[in-house]
Amino acid sequence: MESKKYIGIYRMYIIIWMSIKFLWKIFWFQKLNRIWDQETERKWEKLLKELATEYRQRAVYLGGLLIKFGQFLSSRGDLLPSSFIRELEGLVDRVQPVPFEYSKGIIEEDWQESMDKYIASIDEDPIASASIGEVYKAYLHNGTPVAVKVQRYRVREIFQTDFKAMRVVFGILNRFTIFGKKADLPSLYKEVVAVMSDELDFTMELENGNYFRKRFENHSNVYIPEYFTDLSTGRVLVMEWVEGTRVTDISFIKRNDLDREKLARTIFDLCVEQFVNAGMFHADPHAGNIMIKEDGTVVVIDFGMVGKVKREDVDHIRSMIEGFIIDDYDRVVDSLREMNFLLDDADTEAMKKMMRRLVSMYLSEDMSKMDATVMNDILEDLQDFVKDQPIQLPADYAFLGRAASMILGVLTAVYPQMDLVSWGKPVINEWMTGSQSKFGFYKNIVKETGQPLLSLPRALVEFLEDGDKEREWQQTKQQQTLWHHFYFFYAAVTFLIGSTILVASFFLPESLQEIPIWVLYLISGLSFAGTFLFSWKHASMIKNIS
Structure with a gap:
């Protein structure tokens, strides 16, 4: 008799009820703790850890989408508290392996041939067992060792059921919680479905592997295993054993x-x-x-x-x-x-x-x-x-x-x-x-920064409006900004002066012809030297802060 975790109604009940229970506990905690002090913070952290622990335990038992979704949630620092995320980071994608007969059936169904036609021998105990696939070590008839990744029994059906449960949960969150205002939950749900669906299609992993193999083929210290395209399908991957x-x-x-x-x-x-x-x-x-x-x-x-x-x-x-x-x-x-x-x-x-x-x-x-x-x-x-x-x-x-x-x-x-x-x-x-x-x-x-004189008033106004505490935060940044504008402005001014005098020396009016030409060249040269100096200082400052 198959485990009840394969029954769709049961899985949906567990996922939806767990989510409602979590929301209820959070609601009552906030209702009963109006004053937020250190003791309240400690209790809140404890509650979050308990909820995350329960999620992790449920995910390990049910497998399927809950494990992958837990890993997805552990990346969402923009949505969830760090204490909840830390607990989920311990959610390792390892589950109990399915009987080898199931995996063999999937291989032969996808190959439409007996497994023995291509595989000389295979270790029936998987070297890795995760929520989506089992990995076995095998040998081809020419003696080549390979890793064979096989999609878990009924995993597509399980994920489709879990997607339905998650849609209900996201609907509840969107309608009855603050998350509906803080996040675009419909878009988030679509992202979850898209990301997880890609992982169910092993042809996507095959394409990804070939992409990285080509991308890093010239990296002498990095190696990406080769895939056997002719033996790989949407549910079976055969790759080089390393x-x-x-x-x-x-x-x-x-x-x-x-x-x-x-x-x-x-x-x-x-x-x-x-x-x-x-x-x-x-x-x-x-x-x-x-x-x-x-x-x-x-x-x-x-x-x-x-x-x-x-x-x-x-x-x-x-x-x-x-x-x-x-x-x-x-x-x-x-x-x-x-x-x-x-x-x-x-x-x-x-x-x-x-x-x-x-x-x-x-x-x-x-x-x-x-x-x-x-x-x-x-x-x-x-x-x-x-x-x-x-x-x-x-x-x-x-x-x-x-x-x-x-x-x-x-x-x-x-x-x-x-x-x-x-x-x-x-x-x-x-x-x-x-x-x-x-x-x-x-x-x-x-x-x-071509218009530094326009930026200076803005920086000055912000500095004056921010107050004493803000000034303390701003001090280093303000100094960098002002020096940045100072160098750039004087580099532009000296370049303009040098260029103007150099051009004017060729078109002097008669009243200025008594000025020795070497004086004009000297002034122009000093101006260009100033341009070089200010430009060098400006570039050095930018390099240091970048």
Whole structure:
């Protein structure tokens, strides 16, 4: 007799009732705790942890969409409290394996042939068992070892049932809770369905794997396994078997005398290249999906969950960074709006003020001492900021934040002494100014500050309006802004003077012909020297703060 967790009505009942119970507990907690003090905060954190723990336990029991949705929620720092997310981060996609007969039936149904025609032998105990697929080690008739990933028994039916339950839950949230006002829940539901449906189609994972294999084929220290296209279907994937272990296996690293710094740098470069450039990125880069071979080669597997950085968004992100550097938060907000990050009711003035405070606080720190702990603190602060603002991250960028957090954890385990600033600065500088940029960074800095005298009054008014506490936050940023305008303005003035005198020396009126020509050349030369000096100082300042 099959488990009742396969019964649609039962699954829907568990999911919907669990959601209603959670909402009820939250409602009564807020009803009974009108005064929010430290004790109330402690009780609130305890309640959130209990709810998240119950969700995780239900997800492990039911499998299906709940596990994947839990991983999706763990990336939504823009929607959920950090204590709830931390508990969900422990939701590992491992479930009890199904009997091998089920997997064999799916293989033969998709191949429309007996499995023995292509497979010489197969280990019936899976090496991995997750909510969507089982992975087995097998051998082809020519002796080639392969990994065979087979979709779990009735998983499509289970996911379709869970989608229906989730639609009811999202409807309740949208109609009866504050989430309906803070987030675009219908769009969020469509994203969930789209992302999870892609993972159910193994042909998508095949295409993703081939994409990454081609993208990193010239990276000598990185390897992507080959897929056997002729044996792969929508429910069966056959790929090259790679001998190795988890990249965080320190005993393996020491036993093979591998350079931990070099290994960490390879992972860092691999991931940063995906995160900052247009194209797909691996959205689930936990230690189980990043392997290492005995020779130190990094092997990346499992491309079922990917995100995409749009080409047009890369330019928007550059523009947003430029806005932060030159203290132009209108540009930052415009970029967020172009990327569809902002909801319709966004209070952009309040957002600009909060962003200015956040940037100013971090500018006052010694960023040369940044490590993974500091970086995690920054990511948590950003999550808190986003959650309090009318910002809803598209799924791809929520996954990007989750992936970045995962990689920090992996890097910390492999090489705790890493220097993120020295590693990252050349990459960001090249990204901001490189040929892939639609427009050069420094060219835009000049373009956007071509009217410094118009910017100075705005900066002065904001400074006067912000008050004493705000001035303390603004001090460093104001100094940078004023010096930025000072250098640019005097570089422009000296260039104008030098050019004017040089041109005028060829067309002197008769009344000025008694002025020695060498005097004019001297003045012009000094002016151009001033232009060079102010331009150099300006470029140095921009480089230091970028």
